[in-house]
Amino acid sequence: MADARTASQGVEVRWQASALQVAGAAGPLALRHCQPVDQQVLGQVIIAAAVGVPQRFYTPLAQWLAAHGYAVTTFDYRGHAESLQRPLKQAQANLLDWAADCAAVAKHRRQHMPGVPLYWIGHSVGAQLPGIHSSHMPIDGMLAIASGSGYWRDNAPPTRRKVLLWWHVIAPVVTTLCGCFPGKKWGLVGDLPAGVVWQWRAWCMHPNYGIGVEGEVLRTAYAAARYPLHAFSVEDDEMMSWRSTASLVSWYRNCPQSMERLRMLEVPGRRIGHFGFFRAQMASCLWPRALAVLERWRCGESQLTPKGQPSAGTSSTFSKMARSTGAVDNQPGQGELFSENP
Numbered sequence: 001m002a003d004a005r006t007a008s009q010g011v012e013v014r015w016q017a018s019a020l021q022v023a024g025a026a027g028p029l030a031l032r033h034c035q036p037v038d039q040q041v042l043g044q045v046i047i048a049a050a051v052g053v054p055q056r057f058y059t060p061l062a063q064w065l066a067a068h069g070y071a072v073t074t075f076d077y078r079g080h081a082e083s084l085q086r087p088l089k090q091a092q093a094n095l096l097d098w099a100a101d102c103a104a105v106a107k108h109r110r111q112h113m114p115g116v117p118l119y120w121i122g123h124s125v126g127a128q129l130p131g132i133h134s135s136h137m138p139i140d141g142m143l144a145i146a147s148g149s150g151y152w153r154d155n156a157p158p159t160r161r162k163v164l165l166w167w168h169v170i171a172p173v174v175t176t177l178c179g180c181f182p183g184k185k186w187g188l189v190g191d192l193p194a195g196v197v198w199q200w201r202a203w204c205m206h207p208n209y210g211i212g213v214e215g216e217v218l219r220t221a222y223a224a225a226r227y228p229l230h231a232f233s234v235e236d237d238e239m240m241s242w243r244s245t246a247s248l249v250s251w252y253r254n255c256p257q258s259m260e261r262l263r264m265l266e267v268p269g270r271r272i273g274h275f276g277f278f279r280a281q282m283a284s285c286l287w288p289r290a291l292a293v294l295e296r297w298r299c300g301e302s303q304l305t306p307k308g309q310p311s312a313g314t315s316s317t318f319s320k321m322a323r324s325t326g327a328v329d330n331q332p333g334q335g336e337l338f339s340e341n342p
Contacts (some may be wrong), residue, residue, distance in 0.1 A: 016034075022100065026086060029101055030055070031075045033071065041069060041113070049125075050274075052192060053190065054080075054081035079192075122142060126147070131225050131251055141229070149248050150204040151244070180194050211251065222251040224254070229252050229257040233259055
């Protein structure tokens, strides 16, 4: 399909669009792939989007990583953005379907470059979904950015003040009347299939999020993951809290895992928020932190975890946390309940 070239960091990179057919989906997923033109590919990266965010929002980071030797793939979940094949109200999709999309994209990229390590960067829900299909996720590490569980009581204060209005009035009323959630025109979340909204609502109302609603099958699935997991918690995230990120990490209880706090004082304008990590102005201050994690994994290092959970007020920007094998997580969390047009 379409092939285009551009320069990033003085390195020529090539963009290519493709389509991936996924079992059970009404149409193919829209994929975009970027990699360096004249240098060796060191590793692969898949970037998975937050709820309601189109894959093109992640173009700047994808190009930057490609300029540093990585082949990067972005995609839109079924029934969303460029993967929407029919009127939104006719789109049949829920969060479990989106998890299947993640597994399909990972398997596709692994088959395309079988000898090259494959890493996952998940923004918000993009780090929740891979664990649902752990046995079908052939990845070598996951970097979770501004991600966490979705239990409403642990929302960051800006979201928590309005979340009950959202889940009890706005989302159900609009979805019922429209047969979908056409949120883009109101600057709320984005355009979502009804199935995604109803399942998301059910998960966010339960203290144990998706695991609490779907049951032991999800708990077992997350426990099956064995790849290293590193989570960036953003200090001024208006949606995700440190506690919610810790909850997310605990689901992946058999993964080598670590958490890192990104602080406002480290970036231009002293503002990151839920979406800011992916903006081009973070190329000099935050993106090298992500690259360092990928390079550490590529060189064969995974972060082992001592016991204990750091407090949100720790002065260190890098923290580790661990959960003993077989531990059961009852920790509630928080998720991105109100999105904004990035």
